[in-house]
Amino acid sequence: MANESLANGGGTRNPRPSSLSSLELDSSLDHSVQTRIFKIIVIGDSNVGKTCLSFRFTGGSFPEKTEATIGVDFREKTVEIEGEKIKVQVWDTAGQERFRKSMVEHYYRNVHAVVFVYDVTKMASFENLKTWIQECNGHHVSPVVPRVLVGNKCDLVGQIQVPSNTALKFADSHNMLLFETSAKDSKESQNVESIFMCLACRLKAQKSLLYRDVERQDGKVKLSQESASKNSCPC
Ligand SMILES: Nc1nc2c(ncn2[C@@H]2O[C@H](COP(=O)(O)OP(=O)(O)OP(=O)(O)O)[C@@H](O)[C@H]2O)c(=O)[nH]1
Numbered sequence: 001m002a003n004e005s006l007a008n009g010g011g012t013r014n015p016r017p018s019s020l021s022s023l024e025l026d027s028s029l030d031h032s033v034q035t036r037i038f039k040i041i042v043i044g045d046s047n048v049g050k051t052c053l054s055f056r057f058t059g060g061s062f063p064e065k066t067e068a069t070i071g072v073d074f075r076e077k078t079v080e081i082e083g084e085k086i087k088v089q090v091w092d093t094a095g096q097e098r099f100r101k102s103m104v105e106h107y108y109r110n111v112h113a114v115v116f117v118y119d120v121t122k123m124a125s126f127e128n129l130k131t132w133i134q135e136c137n138g139h140h141v142s143p144v145v146p147r148v149l150v151g152n153k154c155d156l157v158g159q160i161q162v163p164s165n166t167a168l169k170f171a172d173s174h175n176m177l178l179f180e181t182s183a184k185d186s187k188e189s190q191n192v193e194s195i196f197m198c199l200a201c202r203l204k205a206q207k208s209l210l211y212r213d214v215e216r217q218d219g220k221v222k223l224s225q226e227s228a229s230k231n232s233c234p235c
């Protein structure tokens, strides 16, 4: 089964319990060093290329064969940003309703960033983004959680149905960055990397500010919204 072969080749693991902490002791490092984990979920219609994009980022290649994701496939990659090692944990979710319904709560719980994917050769997958955004909002994902839009399969040049300016307007109206790319075309691999690195940079900047600006009120930790939305990410 394709998902199992990915599990061996690309660092896929079974989903963890929902109580996953955002800090984990990394056994490959000195035991006094804690590695932060950023949970990024990849959402969108079935067949848009979510598995291929997450595999390209974490495994560095395009999988020869994929099957519809069931539930979630879980991949990780450790990156270094400004001297800090950060574990980017990619939750590759199922696009088919029947394979996702029991998992939806787990996808959104403690999520740090969201990647919405559509297929540039399939207008319906772009139109359905509204539904995916509604689902995300319906799960109380904070407005400070960064979101990006990804148009995949740009290598299929003659078949493009979603014009870039239409996608850009949509992204702007939802306060998202737009990446148009291809998981298949190896020349685009840097662009795929940028999607996740941009989010990781934003999260790193955001979370440094959060730690600094945390206020205690009535015994509860209150985060400053203004600080949470500020960041030094170049993108
Ligand atoms: N030409 C082209 N094909 C792609 C690209 N990315 C994915 N595909 C193909 O699109 C099909 C679906 O890819 P998947 O990554 O399995 O799609 P998915 O979004 O994970 O689908 P679900 O798991 O069902 O939600 C596969 O046949 C891939 O080979 C791309 O960038 N270019």
Ligand SMILES: [Mg+2]
Pocket (backbone or CB within 6 Å): 050, 051, 052, 067, 068, 069, 092, 093, 094, 095
């Ligand atoms: Mg998939």
